[in-house]
Amino acid sequence: MRLPVINEELAKRIVKCETDYFTSRISSIGERAGNPEGVEIKQFGDTTAFYIQSMPWGLFNSVKGFSQDDIEKLEEIIEFYEQRNRAFQLDIHPTGTHPAMLRRLSEKGLYQNSFLSVLYGLPTCELPNLPSNITIRQIDNEADFDLYAGIHCVGSGMDIVHKHHFVNNNIGLLHRPGWKLFLAAWDGVPAAVAVMHIGSGSNIASCTLAATAPEYRRKGLQTALLMWRMYEAYQANCELVVAQASFGSSSQHNMERVGMQIAWTRSVWAPLNP
Structure with a gap:
């Protein structure tokens, strides 16, 4: 079986997989008795915003699945985090983007501050032959x-x-x-x-x-x-295995060594003045 060529449909499926697993992971934290970490997950169209009161890091206060389709929700998303006095990160994938959308992000005080590699590969049909150690x-x-x-x-x-x-x-x-x-x-x-x-x-x-x-x-x-x-x-x-890694990192190198390929590079945007 050959690795499929990335197209718009496959890209959307991969983006959705990441949103789904992240939703499950953050939900598991919020489901602890009394929600002690202060987890909130809010939907804005097809976009999902995550907030954890006790964890100020961007990973746990991120926006996933955003595209041109939800551009009119941008102000609501920004307000959601402003009301909680929290900086956030907004993941932007090549699929579903438009120059007007990127322009709107900058007009609303957001800037691109990092990149992340999205990789994909094929499952392996044989049990790995591990080193004896x-x-x-x-x-x-x-x-x-x-x-x-x-x-x-x-x-x-x-x-x-x-x-x-x-x-x-x-x-x-x-x-x-x-x-x-x-x-x-x-x-x-x-x-x-x-x-x-x-x-x-x-x-x-x-x-x-x-x-x-x-x-x-x-x-x-x-x-x-x-x-x-x-x-x-x-x-x-x-049919596929997907992962994310910091661009050029040892994690990305490990993924490429086992046959995974870069599907695209995701950009991460954040408020210029949080």
Whole structure:
């Protein structure tokens, strides 16, 4: 099977997959008893806006699925975040754009501040032949999830004392429909984690998160986890695997090494004066 050529229809499906998994992930945080993190998800036409009161970072206060079709919703979206005194990021994909839309973004005080690579590839029909040092297993219990949270924490550059935040804000993914979490060990020592999502009715698998403990980087763990998820996608009868990575990053390089290709480069816009 050959990798399909990107066209408008396929691009829209890939964008929707990202919006769907992000909605599921943020919803899982908001579903904690009493919504302690202050999660809000609001729909503006086909555009989805995410807000988490306790997490000021752009990733958790982002706008996904925006296109020319929702240009008349732009002022409402900006007002949604202004009312919450929160800066936000707006993802712009090539599909559904128009020069007039981009001009409107700048007229409303937004500017492009970064790029992100969107990649896609084919599932793998054979179980990966892993190096002898590496073993991978699916996380299906709270003991393994505790290991996951610790690796996610330190792999994100945080001190391990903050692990409880990663436990609280990701535990909702354990056993959640569509989600699979994986733990990779190096010589039997838990060292890296990765996550994938397959939405209901979707035949596209999304590689949504990956982290490696600093002392185990550059050992091929993330490449192994990518290959493992591509095989899992085949087992789930998916036709494509998609992922996002910072442009030119080691994550992008790992994805390209296992056969994924850049579909397009997404631009990220933000308020000039938040």
